[in-house]
Amino acid sequence: MLNIKCPYCGFRDEIEFSCGGEAHISRPELNDKLSDKEWSEYLYSSYNPKGLFIERWVHSAGCRQWFNMVRNTVTNEIYEVYKIGSLPKTKEGLLAFKNNWRRKTKSELIDLKKKKNNARK
Secondary structure (H helix, E strand, O other), rough: OOOOEEOOOOOEEEEHOEEEEEOOOOOOOOOOOOOOHHHHHHHHHHOOOOOOOEEEEEOOOOOOEEEEEEEEEOOOOOOEEEEOOOOOOOOHHHHHHOOOOOOOHHHHHHHHHHHHHHOOO
């Protein structure tokens, strides 16, 4: 059994949590340029790598808050847990995030904007 650190409640047993699938998926804009293929890819295609992966989890039997987890799908080792809207900070988390084919989320764009503003100062 995994011992998961909820970013809101601390360490709890895995049985209190539910996995919500892949994290950092950006929903395509609904407009006339969106093809059926792009929409169906968003709805039905999922990335399921062997190794590092970023998933959404919910503390369903606790605080009911959602968060992201960087986990190795082979060993079940948990590298990082962080709040929704944030980006990973560990080297494993950053590697998994970089390799995700469905990025360009709002949190990523906000983080990039902050880095650009800090570089100008």
